[in-house]
Amino acid sequence: MSIESNIVYLKEEIKNHQERLQLMEKYLKDYPAISVYKRKISGNIYYYKKFWKNGKSVSKFLCRNENNYHREMKKIEAANKKRQIIKKQLQETKDAIKALNKQLQIAKKAYKNV
Amino acid sequence: MFEFEKEFHSILKNLHEIGALRHLILIGSWVLPVYLENYPISHLTFTTSDIDFTIIRPHDPDKKSNPSIHKQLTKMGYFPLRSPLTQSEKYIPAIESEKNKLSIEFLCEPGRIIKNPYRIKGLGITTTPLRYQRILHENTITLAYKGINTTVPKPAFWAAHKIAMSQLRSGEHAELKKMKDLDGARIIVNFLGYKDVLGAAQSYKGKFFSLFKEGWKIYQSRFPEELIK
Numbered sequence: 001m002s003i004e005s006n007i008v009y010l011k012e013e014i015k016n017h018q019e020r021l022q023l024m025e026k027y028l029k030d031y032p033a034i035s036v037y038k039r040k041i042s043g044n045i046y047y048y049k050k051f052w053k054n055g056k057s058v059s060k061f062l063c064r065n066e067n068n069y070h071r072e073m074k075k076i077e078a079a080n081k082k083r084q085i086i087k088k089q090l091q092e093t094k095d096a097i098k099a100l101n102k103q104l105q106i107a108k109k110a111y112k113n114v
Numbered sequence: 115m116f117e118f119e120k121e122f123h124s125i126l127k128n129l130h131e132i133g134a135l136r137h138l139i140l141i142g143s144w145v146l147p148v149y150l151e152n153y154p155i156s157h158l159t160f161t162t163s164d165i166d167f168t169i170i171r172p173h174d175p176d177k178k179s180n181p182s183i184h185k186q187l188t189k190m191g192y193f194p195l196r197s198p199l200t201q202s203e204k205y206i207p208a209i210e211s212e213k214n215k216l217s218i219e220f221l222c223e224p225g226r227i228i229k230n231p232y233r234i235k236g237l238g239i240t241t242t243p244l245r246y247q248r249i250l251h252e253n254t255i256t257l258a259y260k261g262i263n264t265t266v267p268k269p270a271f272w273a274a275h276k277i278a279m280s281q282l283r284s285g286e287h288a289e290l291k292k293m294k295d296l297d298g299a300r301i302i303v304n305f306l307g308y309k310d311v312l313g314a315a316q317s318y319k320g321k322f323f324s325l326f327k328e329g330w331k332i333y334q335s336r337f338p339e340e341l342i343k
Binding site: 005008012013019085086089 | 163
């Protein structure tokens with residue numbers, strides 16, 4: 001394949017990666033990591049979830065029943081796990097874009113010299 | 115390209131399993147690995163991470179029946195990404211997917227009914243109309259790819275189509291993209307000989323042939339020594 005094809009391929013790859021990166025960033029912003037804490041108020045136990053939103057710490061009531069707590073925790077753990085995978089993917093995508101950009105620079109240089 | 119070949123095979127296999135491949139014609143640069151398995155064409159290094167399929171008459175009632183391509187692709191870890199500007203849709207790897215890298219797009223021939231991206235309810239996908247798809251629709255061949263029967267355009271028509279379509283490239287880096295199209299066509303021209311490709315293009319008159327002629331002129335100036343052989 002020619003240098004031209006290589007350049008087009010690299011540009012398309014960078015575009016695809018950037019598209020993906022944007023989606024990941026949006027997801028991480030829309031679905032923040034959640035932690036859960038409990039409070040004892042007037043002898044009753046209440047569960048709350050806590051997360052960051054727009055730079056502020058937000059607490060929201062989750063449930064008061066222990067069974068519900070376990071059910072909710074499963075969901076939260078799954079969401080946090082998914083978030084972790086996406087975070088890892090985000091770093092990998094950033095690294096890939098960096099590497100592709102480097103390759104593109106080299107290809108462009110070679111194209112100019114032809 | 116070959117780093118993605120396992121994923122490409124898996125997509126074909128999954129679509130074959132639900133019987134969806136009967137509706138689809140594989141086009142774009144990913145036909146080259148299929149040709150490579152069936153013809154002695156030269157080896158490829160890389161091309162693109164976009165897989166393109168074209169669909170004949172998407173509004174046909176036949177397409178309203180299952181299988182749902184959307185369901186199968188979603189199950190495989192892809193999800194549809196719609197362009198807010200054009201409303202076209204392509205399936206890209208789900209953001210949490212660690213193994214998927216390819217994206218899949220569905221095209222069709224524009225017509226009286228289809229002027230904008232068209233949703234096929236039964237298959238669950240949206241096809242994007244693109245001109246001159248009928249050249250590929252009318253000249254197909256079924257080839258086996260790792261044991262999966264796949265419908266692809268006949269090589270001569272695929273190459274003629276690539277050369278003609280190179281002239282419709284516009285926007286940023288259009289020149290480079292043109293050259294990439296011609297590079298792809300070159301693999302087939304070198305294998306079949308230019309006469310077969312010329313013959314395929316000549317069987318269509320009008321605008322398509324004019325585009326082909328323009329593209330062919332550039333091809334000739336770019337690879338003159340190969341055409342003398």
